[in-house]
Amino acid sequence: MEKEKPPIFGMLQRGGEVVIRMLADVKQATIGPLIRRTIAAGSLVYTDEYDIYSRLEEWGYAHETVCHAAGEYARDDDADGFCEVHVNTLEGFWSLLRSWLRPHRGISQECLPLYLGFFEFVHNVRARGKRLLGALISQLLAPPRNPS
Template sequence: MKTTFTLLTLSENFPDEESCIKYFEKMRWDGKVVSPYDPTSKVYKCSNGKYKCKNTGRYFDVKTGTAFANTKIPMRAWFYTMMLFLSHKRGVSSCQLARDLGITQKTAWNMLHKIRQYMEMENNQTLSGEVEIDEAFVGGKNKNRHKDKKVERCQGRAYKDKVPVFGILERGGKVIAKVVPNIYGATLLSIVNEYVTEGSVVYTDGAGYPGINIDYEQRDVDHSKHFYGTTYATDEGEIIVVSTNGIENVWSHFKRMIFGIYYHVSKKYMQRYIDEYIFRFNTRNFSDSQRFNLLLRNVA
């Protein structure tokens, strides 16, 4: 079976349920079956794709312990959902997926959220070199709300009705983003310390990050004074670009994904949608089949 495929050729590569299960077994075990109950145990192959763990006496299959377990949804439907989900640049809504698969919207919503939880692995990278940091506030605009639902003094950096998100972009590399409880300097700096290698150059928008210059070299652009960046050369000939346009671009595309496909996202599930976007961004140079295989390995 070819490991490179598209949404159009998916049915040719996986014509039946058995082919999907065999492909997932290859991803998970690569020819050596391991018991999810006792990795050191000997495993017996049984009928109907089942296996038995000798040490515990429990039966399992390749779906045990994954998003595909304890569900009546066939593996072909899961594969189609994942490929459809990844091949669309900004995702697919649960309503659209429900129509495509002939299932309920609730089932489609649950399937998509099960998939999103395995995208989180791409949102835990260690960044270094030159990085840009910035926070964003995700939520509707007051001017678009009905007068009964307007919230006073909620625009700008206020987040009474919005979700604050903090992001870090490695220039030319990957990005991470996390929902944060507040935008205090100490809160954001703790995330920088966790994900950015000491000694890196950190570009900020002028917001205060007390102590950031202890472990990092900080360079600012003060947006409050309408200063958005500059480029200059050092005596050694190094070109320095002082701006946070890269991370601002990340927020722009993320908000377009939300407003264009999902319309409304609750605070409870915001991190899941952020993980989805970060997965797409960090694999932006992957083909659809490479993304599919990466996500399937995460599930496995």
């Protein structure tokens, strides 16, 4: 947390919801419990080759990676013409988040989780369209949840 840019960890179900959290570090001991609370055991998880994901199979997940260092960004493992192994969906989400945060220069680390929570909320209710206001009011009236 002493860093100017704290680590932000994200998990995104393709075509579904996102979970993003500001973390103290990106160690397996930190991300493991968050992954287990968020992703159903047995799910197939796509990541890049970063070594913090090396225990996903041990934790009960199927795991496929792309190797950005080797210039690989998508792969068609089953030869059906569709590159299913990629992390492009989450990469696109990060791009949207950075663009949204850019005008808010100088966000303190204490306030950043609130900004992340709002962006996560808007992303997750985007399919509700005009019902967004009702969903927002419901969330505001809901009991607080642990942000970690």
